Each structure stands twice: as C-alpha cells, then as structure tokens.
Amino acid sequence: MLRSEISRTSAHDDRTDDAQAGELDPADRRAGVTGPHPRTPGAVLQLITPDGARRPDADLDPWVADVDDERLAALYEDMVVVRRLDIEAVALQRQGQLGLWPPLLGQEAAQIGSGRALRRDDFVFSSYRESAVAYTRGVTMTDLMRVWRGTAQAGWDPRSIGMATPSIVIGAQTLHATGYAMGCVMDGVDSAAIAYFGDGATSQGDVNEALVFAASFAAPVIFFCQNNQWAISEPVGLQAMRPLADRAPGFGIPSLRVDGNDVLAVMAATRQALDRARRGAGPTFIEAVTYRRGPHTTSDDPSRYVDPAVQQAWEAKDPILRVERLLERSGHLTEERATAVRSRADALAAEMRRGCTGLDAPPPLSVFDHVYTSPTTWLVRQRSQYAAYLAMFEGGGR
Amino acid sequence: MTVKEFAMPDLGEGLTESELVSWSVAVGDWVELNQVIAEVETAKALVQVPSPFAGVVSRLFVEPGTTVLVGAPIIAVEVADDEAPGQDGSDRPGDGQVSPTRAEPAPERNAVLVGYGAPVESASRPRRRARDSGWVASHRALPAQGRSTAPTPAPPSPPASTADGGAPSRTGVGTTPVRPRSYPPVRKLAHEHGINLATVTGTGPDGVITREDVLAAVAARGDGTTATPPEPAPRTAPREVRTPITGVRKHTAAAMVASAFTAPHATEFLTVDVTPTVELLETLAGQRRFEGHRITLLTLVAKALTIAVRRNPTLNSRWDEAAGEIVQHGYVNLGIAAATPRGLLVPHVKDAQDLDLVTLADAIGHLTQEARAGRTPPADLVGGTISITNIGVFGVDAGTPILNPGEAAILAMGAVRRQPWEHRGEVALRSVLTLSLSFDHRVVDGEQASRFLTDVGAMLAEPGMTLTMV
Numbered sequence: 001m002l003r004s005e006i007s008r009t010s011a012h013d014d015r016t017d018d019a020q021a022g023e024l025d026p027a028d029r030r031a032g033v034t035g036p037h038p039r040t041p042g043a044v045l046q047l048i049t050p051d052g053a054r055r056p057d058a059d060l061d062p063w064v065a066d067v068d069d070e071r072l073a074a075l076y077e078d079m080v081v082v083r084r085l086d087i088e089a090v091a092l093q094r095q096g097q098l099g100l101w102p103p104l105l106g107q108e109a110a111q112i113g114s115g116r117a118l119r120r121d122d123f124v125f126s127s128y129r130e131s132a133v134a135y136t137r138g139v140t141m142t143d144l145m146r147v148w149r150g151t152a153q154a155g156w157d158p159r160s161i162g163m164a165t166p167s168i169v170i171g172a173q174t175l176h177a178t179g180y181a182m183g184c185v186m187d188g189v190d191s192a193a194i195a196y197f198g199d200g201a202t203s204q205g206d207v208n209e210a211l212v213f214a215a216s217f218a219a220p221v222i223f224f225c226q227n228n229q230w231a232i233s234e235p236v237g238l239q240a241m242r243p244l245a246d247r248a249p250g251f252g253i254p255s256l257r258v259d260g261n262d263v264l265a266v267m268a269a270t271r272q273a274l275d276r277a278r279r280g281a282g283p284t285f286i287e288a289v290t291y292r293r294g295p296h297t298t299s300d301d302p303s304r305y306v307d308p309a310v311q312q313a314w315e316a317k318d319p320i321l322r323v324e325r326l327l328e329r330s331g332h333l334t335e336e337r338a339t340a341v342r343s344r345a346d347a348l349a350a351e352m353r354r355g356c357t358g359l360d361a362p363p364p365l366s367v368f369d370h371v372y373t374s375p376t377t378w379l380v381r382q383r384s385q386y387a388a389y390l391a392m393f394e395g396g397g398r
Numbered sequence: 399m400t401v402k403e404f405a406m407p408d409l410g411e412g413l414t415e416s417e418l419v420s421w422s423v424a425v426g427d428w429v430e431l432n433q434v435i436a437e438v439e440t441a442k443a444l445v446q447v448p449s450p451f452a453g454v455v456s457r458l459f460v461e462p463g464t465t466v467l468v469g470a471p472i473i474a475v476e477v478a479d480d481e482a483p484g485q486d487g488s489d490r491p492g493d494g495q496v497s498p499t500r501a502e503p504a505p506e507r508n509a510v511l512v513g514y515g516a517p518v519e520s521a522s523r524p525r526r527r528a529r530d531s532g533w534v535a536s537h538r539a540l541p542a543q544g545r546s547t548a549p550t551p552a553p554p555s556p557p558a559s560t561a562d563g564g565a566p567s568r569t570g571v572g573t574t575p576v577r578p579r580s581y582p583p584v585r586k587l588a589h590e591h592g593i594n595l596a597t598v599t600g601t602g603p604d605g606v607i608t609r610e611d612v613l614a615a616v617a618a619r620g621d622g623t624t625a626t627p628p629e630p631a632p633r634t635a636p637r638e639v640r641t642p643i644t645g646v647r648k649h650t651a652a653a654m655v656a657s658a659f660t661a662p663h664a665t666e667f668l669t670v671d672v673t674p675t676v677e678l679l680e681t682l683a684g685q686r687r688f689e690g691h692r693i694t695l696l697t698l699v700a701k702a703l704t705i706a707v708r709r710n711p712t713l714n715s716r717w718d719e720a721a722g723e724i725v726q727h728g729y730v731n732l733g734i735a736a737a738t739p740r741g742l743l744v745p746h747v748k749d750a751q752d753l754d755l756v757t758l759a760d761a762i763g764h765l766t767q768e769a770r771a772g773r774t775p776p777a778d779l780v781g782g783t784i785s786i787t788n789i790g791v792f793g794v795d796a797g798t799p800i801l802n803p804g805e806a807a808i809l810a811m812g813a814v815r816r817q818p819w820e821h822r823g824e825v826a827l828r829s830v831l832t833l834s835l836s837f838d839h840r841v842v843d844g845e846q847a848s849r850f851l852t853d854v855g856a857m858l859a860e861p862g863m864t865l866t867m868v
Contacts, residue, residue, distance in 0.1 A: 091432040095450040096407025299410040301443030 044289050045269060046259040050317040052325025060268035063275075067264060069332040075116060075263050076323045076333070077341045079108040082132035083320065084345035085141070086294075088352055089131070089148070093298040097356055098148045102129045106261070106293035109319030110226045111196075112136060113266030114288070117274060118194065124163035125177035126196040127170070129226075133196060137163045141348060142355025151359045153370065171197055171204035174223060178210045181221035181277070192277035194222040194270075200231025202247065203239045211285070215252040220277035222270065223248070223285040226260060228292035233305045248285030260288030261319040291317070364390055400479055402451050403459075403471040410442040417465045418472060419444065427455045435473060453477035580607040588612045593619075594637060646741035657803045661717065661838040665798045666847055670855040671819050673829040678861050688756065695831075696734075696788050697759040699811050699858065703786060704730050704751045705867050706853035713807040713850045714784050717840050724841055733785030733802055734762055736769040743769045744802050746782035790814060796832040806841040809854065810834040831858065 047064070048054055067075075086104050093101040104111065107129070115136030118124065126133055131144060139156050146152035147166070154165040167173035177195035184191045201207050202225060214221050227244055229236050236244070248255035254276075258269040266288055273284035291314035295302045327333035368375065368383045375383070409416055419437040423429055432448040435455075439445075457474040460466050578595040580588075584607060588595050591612065598615045600607035643651065675698055682688045707714045707730055715726040732750035736743050745768070747753070747761040768774050785802045790813035799810045812832040819828035833855060837847045856863045 088432070091448040094407065094409060094445060094447050096405065097450075099408075100411055295443070298445070299442050301445075303444070 044257050044259045045265050046262050047264040047268065048262045048322050048326055050261075050322050052322045052329060054264075054326060057265075057268075060265060060272070063268035063271040064264050067267065069327065069330050072264065072323065073327055073332055073337070075112055075267070076320065076327060077344070078112045078116065078132075078136065079263065079320045079323070080341050081345045081348055082108055082112065082135050084342075084349050085135070085144070085352055086131065088349035089145070090294070090298060092145075092353060092356055093148075097353075098145065098298075099150045100297055100299060101148055102297045103292075103294035104129050104131055106291045106314065106319070107226055107228055108132055109263035109323075110260035110266055110288040110290045113263040114194070114196075114224055114270040114286075117267045117270035118162075119191070119274075120162060121189070121191040122162060122274070123177075123180055123191065123193045124196065125173035125180065125193060126163065126166050127173060127198060127201070128166045128168055129198070130166065130196045134161075134163060134166075137161045139163070140355070141352035142359065145352060145356040146359060149356060149359050151361055171201035171206040171210075173197065174201070174207045174210035175213075177221050177223075178214045178217075178219050178283075181214065181219035181283070182217050184220055185217070185280075190220075190278040192220040192222060192274050194224055196224050196226065198231065199225065199227040199229065199236040199240065199244055200234065201225075202244050203231075208251075211248065211251040211253060211283075214283040218280065218282035220280070221283045222273045222277060223253070223283060224270070225285065225287045227287050227289050228260075229290075230292050230296065230302075230306075232296045232300065233302075243287065245285060245287035253283050253285050255285035255287065257287045257289065260290030261317050261322070263319060263323060290319075399453075399476045401456055401474050401476050402453070403474045404450055405471050406438075406466045406468050407447075408468045409438060409445055409447075410440045413440050413442070413468060415465050415467050416440045418460050418462055420462045421458055422446075423449075423455050423458075423473075425455050425458060429453065429455060429475060449473075449475065451475040451477050578607055579605060584609050584612055588615075591616045592637070646738075646743065650742050653803050654800050657801045660719075660803075661801050661806075662840060663798070663801065663836050664839045664844065664847070665834055665836045666844070666851055667796055667832055667834050668851050668855045669830060669832045670859045671821065671828045672814060672831045672858045673821075674860055674862075675858045676814065676829045691756050691759050692763050693755065693759050695790075695814065696786070696811070697755060697762060698861075699809070699854070700732055700734075700747075700750065700758055700762060700786060701755055702854045702857040702864070703784070703809060704732065705857065705864060706850050707784065708751065709853055709867060710846050710850035712842050712846045713837065715806050715841050716783070716804050717806070717838060727783045729783065731781055731783045733782035733805070733808075734765055735785060735787035735799075735808075736766045738770045738772065740772055743774060743779065744782060744785055745769050745774045745778040746785070784808070786811065790831070796834045799834060799836045801836055801838055806838040807847070807850070808836050809851075810836075833858075 045057065045060055046055060047057055047060055083105065089098060089101045090103055092098045111130055111132035115124075115130075115133040118136070124130070124133055124137060134144060134156075139161055143155040146155040156163070156165075158164045164173065164176060167176070174195040174197055177193040181193040184193065195210070197207060207223075210221075211223065213219065214223070225244055227236055231239065240247075243257055245255040245257035256269045256273070258265050260266060266286075269286050269288075273286055276282065276284050293311065293314060324333060324338075365383060365387055368379060368386075371379055406416060406418075408414075417439045419439050421436050423433075423435045429435060429449045429452065431450070431452045434446045435449045436447045437444060438447050453475040455473060456476045459471050459473065466472060578598065579600060580595055585595065587609060588598070588607075593612055593615045595607055595612075598607050598611050599605075601611055602608040641647075672695075675695065679693060679695065679698070682693050711726055714730055715724055718725050729749050730751040731746040731748050733744040733746040736745065745765045747758065747765060750758060750761070753761060765774075765778070768778075782802055782805060784805055785808045787799050787808060787810045789797055789799075789810050793813050795812040795815070797810055797812075799808045801808050810833070812834070814829050814831045816827050817830040818825050819830055820826075821828055833851060835847055835851045853867060857867065
C-alpha cells in the first residue's frame with residue numbers, strides 16, 4: 001500500500017495523528033472476512049501519482065489487474081468527455097439556457113473511477129454534482145439537462161438507468177441507498193447500492209443514521225464520500241477534526257481513504273467495496289479525497305473564499321493530466337488519439353447543447369401530473385385554482 | 399449573414415438585473431461559441447459570460463458599468479446563415495434570446511433552480527387579462543357572479559402606473575377586496591382594540607395593514623382605551639351601519655336644519671297639575687256619546703290649543719321672508735308629530751278650529767294611523783300652521799322642540815306623572831304634566847308666547863276655565 005500526503009496546503013490533510021484509525025473492523029471480524037489494512041491517518045491510497053507514475057500497491061493492484069492501458073485510455077476518454085460536458089453546461093447556464101449547474105471540475109476521477117466499477121444491476125443514489133456518474137450509467141446528454149433547465153422534475157427513468165433522481169437535499173440519499181441495499185439482501189441478489197455525498201453531508205443526521213442502519217443490517221451499500229474540501233464555502237476542516245474516513249469505523253464500517261483524483265485507485269477501492277457488499281460483508285465507507293475547482297454552483301463566487309495558491313496546488317494534481325502523462329509515457333496516447341477524444345467530447349457537448357436548447361418548457365399545469373398516482377381532492381382544488389390564476393394572464397401565464 | 403442578439407441571462411437563480419463590468423470583445427471582433435465576451439457582476443458573483451454564437455460582433459448595447467435588466471439585449475453578433483438552427487437554439491421562440499425583428503425583449507423563460515423564477519422587471523411581465531375574466535371574479539361568491547350582468551357601477555380602477563407599461567399592479571387585482579389586506583395577528587390586535595380595519599390605511603408592502611398602522615389608529619382615536627382594551631363587544635350586531643340619507647330622514651334633516659337656522663327659537667316651560675283633566679277624561683269615557691271615539695289627553699290639549707290660538711293669534715302665523723310679510727292665519731291647520739317606521743312625519747288636521755271634540759279626536763286618530771301606515775297624502779304634510787308633539791308617550795317630561803318650518807310655534811306635551819304637588823295648601827299626589835313651547839322669536843314675543851302657554855295650562859289645570867275663553 002502506498003501512502004502519500006495528499007496535500008500540504010489543506011489544513012485538514014496536514015493533521016498528523018498516531019491513532020490507528022482504520023484498524024477496527026468489527027463487522028468484518030464478525031463476518032469472518034478481512035477488511036482493509038490498517039493505515040496511518042491522513043494517508044491516501046494512490047496508484048497514479050500526479051506526475052503520471054504508476055505505483056504498485058499490493059492491496060489495490062489485484063482489483064484493477066484487468067485495467068490495461070487500453071482500458072485506462074477509455075477511463076481517460078470518459079474523464080475528458082465529462083469535463084467537456086461540464087464546461088458546456090456552465091456555458092449554457094451563463095447563456096441563460098440552464099437555471100443552475102453544479103460544476104464537477106476536478107472531481108472527474110472520483111466519479112468516473114467509481115461509476116465505471118459498478119454493474120448494471122447496481123443502483124446509484126447520488127447528490128446533485130454526480131453528472132459524470134450519470135454519464136457512466138448511460139444517461140443521455142439531453143436527459144442530463146432537463147432538471148437544470150427546469151423542464152422536468154426528474155431527468156431520467158431511475159429503474160432503467162440504475163440511478164435515482166439526484167437528491168438536492170443534503171445527505172438524504174444515503175438513507176435511500178441503505179434501504180435499497182437492505183432490500184437487495186431480502187431479494188437474495190448480490191446487487192449493491194452506492195450513495196454519493198460530499199464532505200459537508202457527513203455532518204447531516206441522515207448520513208449518520210444511514211451509517212448506523214447499514215452497519216446494523218450489514219447492508220450491501222457503499223458510502224462514497226467525495227471530499228472536495230468545501231461545503232459550499234466552508235472548508236472541511238471546520239466540521240471534521242479528523243479525516244472523514246476515520247468516522248466510519250466508529251459505526252462499525254470499514255473505510256478506505258483514497259486519492260480521489262486517481263481514477264485507478266478510486267476504481268480499485270470501489271471494486272473492493274463492491275466485493276465486500278456482494279459477499280455479504282456489509283457496507284464500506286470510501287473517502288475520495290479530491291478538490292472542487294469550480295464554484296459550488298453557477299450561483300457561487302469561490303473567489304471570495306478560495307486561496308488561489310490552494311487552487312493552483314490542486315490544479316497540479318489534475319486527475320486527467322496524470323493519466324495523460326502515464327498513457328503518453330506508455331505510448332498509448334498518440335496525438336491522433338488525443339484529437340479523436342477531443343472531437344468526441346466536442347461532439348457530445350454539441351449534442352448536449354442541442355438537446356438542452358431544444359427542451360420545451362412543460363405546460364405549467366403539468367406540475368400536478370405526477371404528485372400522486374391518483375390525485376387527492378386537495379390537489380385537484382389546487383390545480384383548478386392555479387389554472388384560474390394562469391387564466392388571468394394573456395397566453396396562460398407563459 | 400444574420401444578426402442575432404444575446405439578452406442578459408439570469409445568472410443566479412432568480413436575479414432580475416446584473417451589472418456589465420467589462421467587455422472582452424469589441425465591435426468587429428470574431429467570437430467563437432462559448433468564447434468569453436463579458437464579465438458580469440450579479441448580486442451573487444462576478445462571472446464570465448460566454449458567447450452563445452460564433453460570428454462577428456456587430457453591436458454592443460451597453461457600456462461597461464451599466465446595470466442591465468435580465469432579458470435586455472447586450473450584444474449583437476452577425477452569424478453565418480449556415481449556422482445550423484438549433485445549434486444554439488436561438489431560432490426557437492421563448493429561449494431567452496431575442497431576434498432582431500422583435501420590437502421588445504420577451505424573456506418569457508426566467509429559469510431559476512427549477513421552474514420559472516422571479517418575474518422580469520418592467521414591461522416584460524406577463525400581461526394580465528381584463529379583470530372581468532380574471533381569477534378574482536371567478537372566485538367571488540357565486541351569487542355575485544350571477545349578478546354580474548346587473549348594471550352595478552364599476553369599482554374605481556386604481557391609478558394606472560405608466561411605468562408599469564399598462565400592466566395593472568398587484569393591488570389592481572383586488573380593487574374590490576373582500577377585506578382589508580393584513581395578517582392574522584394584526585387582525586386580532588385590531589379586534590382587541592375595536593379598530594375597524596376598513597378605516598385603517600395600510601403602509602406595508604402593497605398596502606398591507608401592519609401592526610404599527612393599527613397601533614397608530616388606536617393612538618389617533620385617543621379615547622383612552624389604549625391602555626386597557628375594552629371587552630370585545632358581542633359580535634351579534636355590526637359596530638356601525640351606514641344608511642344612505644334618503645326619504646323621510648333626508649326630508650326631516652333638511653326641514654330641521656332650515657328651521658333651526660332660520661327661525662330663532664325660544665322655548666318656555668310650564669308645569670301644570672292636570673288632575674282635573676285626567677278626571678275629565680275618565681268622565682268622558684263613561685258617556686255614551688263618546689263611545690267608540692278615542693278621546694285622549696292629546697285630544698284635549700289639541701282642543702285647548704285651538705282655543706288659546708284664538709286668543710293669541712300671533713302663535714298661529716308665518717314669517718314670509720320672500721314677501722317681507724308676517725302671515726297670520728285665520729284657521730288652524732294643526733300638525734301632529736308622528737313617529738312612524740319611516741321616521742318623523744307631521745301631518746296636520748285641516749281647520750281644526752272648527753272641529754268638535756269627537757271629530758277632532760277622530761281626525762287625529764285617523765291622521766296618526768295613516769302616517770304610521772305610510773299612507774299620508776302629501777297634501778297633509780304641507781300647509782300646517784302650528785304643531786303639537788307628544789313626547790310624553792316616550793316617558794319624557796320636557797324638551798326643546800324645533801319648529802316645523804313655516805310655523806311659528808310648536809307645543810310639546812310631556813308625560814303625565816303622579817307627583818307630590820301643592821294642592822289646596824297641602825301636598826298631595828297629583829297628575830302633573832310639563833308643557834314645552836318653542837316659538838319663532840321673529841314673529842312671537844315672550845309675552846304672547848307666555849300668554850298662550852298659560853292659557854293652555856289653565857284649561858288643562860281646570861277645564862272649566864275654558865268657559866272663560868270661548
């Protein structure tokens with residue numbers, strides 16, 4: 001196992017603590033399986049260094065043994081594409097085509113590495129920033145836009161995609177994932193649920209309740225925390241005195257602290273956690289240490305609270321750049337291929353733009369359509385009142 | 399080449415305006431799709447705005463440092479015609495981009511987090527329909543809707559705001575509000591202080607009545623109830639009822655005002671022991687010739703009045719201002735003030751001086767009956783010469799009656815009371831009555847009035863005295 005300090009500029013990661021935080025693993029002991037190895041606090045698991053060096057790790061390597069250069073190139077392409085889509089979405093918002101967008105710039109590896117580790121029959125319960133995870137689940141470019149353009153309450157069919165409608169409520173989806181995972185056990189299937197949430201969400205009651213239930217019922221759920229260092233404008237160090245991964249053992253859940261900007265390490269960690277889930281060994285907590293390089297949302301101005309030096313330091317640890325360097329070194333990323341990847345990304349961005357601007361606003365009254373399977377009298381009354389209100393305007397309030 | 403305009407977008411979940419801080423491009427520059435063209439500062443953030451078109455900048459609509467309403471055009475770009483429609487969606491209606499042919503920006507879509515957000519300022523608000531087809535009308539009580547075709551006067555429209563571009567303001571919707579706009583706690587406060595919210599002018603947003611407004615109304619009332627709110631009045635009856643001034647009341651008021659402020663009134667009082675008259679009434683009641691006729695104290699007072707008038711004719715006269723004459727009547731058209739459901743009426747008995755007691759009694763009975771039934775012919779209401787008002791039936795003793803216009807005297811008779819009274823050098827329980835006489839001092843002097851009053855009093859105190867006066 002490689003242990004490297006992830007950042008000297010993050011106060012949170014500068015902490016040194018000799019406690020053997022990752023050791024205890026009562027759930028694993030009870031289940032008679034082996035959990036993650038003890039590690040030193042603040043250390044993160046890493047397979048690809050920022051300058052593109054592949055570092056061996058005895059624990060993680062087996063989980064990504066099948067990821068050859070070709071497959072790594074595919075992950076690289078994924079990351080290039082989702083970054084391009086993210087940039088396009090920000091532009092669309094600035095051009096008045098989207099109401100809001102939560103950019104994922106800097107978090108591509110955490111989302112692609114974990115999303116690509118999932119099976120079709122696994123189920124994702126995400127927060128609002130996991131557009132790249134949605135991409136790995138096969139959500140179309142247009143569907144990705146619907147909610148943010150305000151033309152739909154949900155962008156896709158959760159059952160066919162294997163991903164729930166993103167939760168705007170912070171941390172609520174961890175409970176949904178835990179319940180879903182408990183259901184998988186009852187169904188006797190080896191599918192798993194994965195909950196995506198941020199560092200800020202770990203302070204929410206919902207997340208802690210979910211951890212308790214998941215541990216108690218050994219639910220096949222992965223708590224995938226993208227620690228992007230910011231809860232909007234609040235640095236993670238203000239609400240976590242110790243690494244977030246250290247909390248899970250207190251609930252009886254083994255945890256992994258992984259370099260969230262290392263797509264390979266993230267994939268290895270997620271596969272390991274998925275394996276535990278499928279074997280009936282219960283939940284795993286993964287802290288993917290990464291960095292949100294953009295604003296919280298397009299309504300946010302991070303220049304008011306972000307130190308430019310910290311920003312630069314994280315740009316040096318760019319998740320795409322390191323894979324690019326690694327592939328270039330191994331000769332698997334030619335100029336020709338790089339151009340092809342960019343073209344594909346541009347084409348998808350254009351497709352997304354077309355899909356976005358082509359979305360028509362739904363009739364106002366459609367807001368009542370899917371509240372209940374059969375409308376209540378109150379809902380019917382509200383609908384008629386709203387219809388009367390809209391009738392006050394020329395053109396029906398549009 | 400086609401010129402496309404780009405309107406200031408809502409950059410932050412419901413903003414209505416943003417400041418254009420600086421341009422990154424100039425007229426004539428080639429811009430790529432998504433190339434940064436400007437820096438814009440919103441209430442939330444300083445952001446870079448990328449171009450939604452590729453082409454040549456043909457116009458910059460605003461100077462740096464200008465605050466721009468969301469939806470107003472900021473830049474025009476000449477794009478190649480082969481720029482695929484739908485590439486940027488600008489050919490679609492209602493996507494927030496403005497075609498140059500459109501007269502005014504129409505940012506119909508105001509995207510916020512989800513759905514449609516803060517209304518755009520100024521003329522781009524959705525226009526309301528005429529209010530008769532509106533929500534308010536359709537939510538009135540059903541009976542009101544049924545009457546909507548009746549020619550009821552239209553409610554006054556609120557003053558139109560020209561800045562509003564003709565779109566009625568929010569308050570315009572409720573030109574006939576069901577009740578004043580306020581909040582439940584404020585309503586409770588007003589109720590506790592007995593303040594009718596309809597009389598309070600609201601200073602809150604959109605004229606909402608605030609707590610301060612109610613307290614100000616309480617202070618302005620200044621009735622000392624501020625400190626200790628009175629017990630809430632039983633809500634069985636409305637606190638006040640407004641009735642249009644019409645009909646009898648309007649006529650009465652006009653008559654009283656005309657009388658009170660043209661004829662200088664003076665009033666005299668005389669309290670009389672009318673025990674003999676009361677005894678006379680008992681005697682008359684037992685006599686066959688008066689059977690079936692209602693001889694009352696009023697009848698006898700009326701009879702005494704006609705006799706006294708003969709001796710004091712100035713009381714039965716009229717000040718004719720226009721002619722500059724005093725008209726003295728050779729007849730008595732005796733007015734009888736009657737309280738009727740419609741109000742006070744003073745019909746009169748014509749030529750009362752010629753009527754014997756029975757006829758007079760019948761005439762008065764008929765007069766009041768007709769008045770209470772509302773059947774008094776108009777002729778009976780004009781042309782009276784002197785009047786009697788019987789306030790005694792209401793249990794009061796005396797008052798200052800106001801003259802029926804055009805008459806010089808009015809006699810008020812109070813209630814007959816059993817009172818300790820001097821009688822033959824001793825104190826005895828006697829039937830006592832007070833007479834109040836108001837007279838027009840232009841026509842009548844105190845001497846004549848007093849003579850008249852004492853004549854009436856003498857006949858009531860001793861009916862036999864009548865023999866000395868006829």
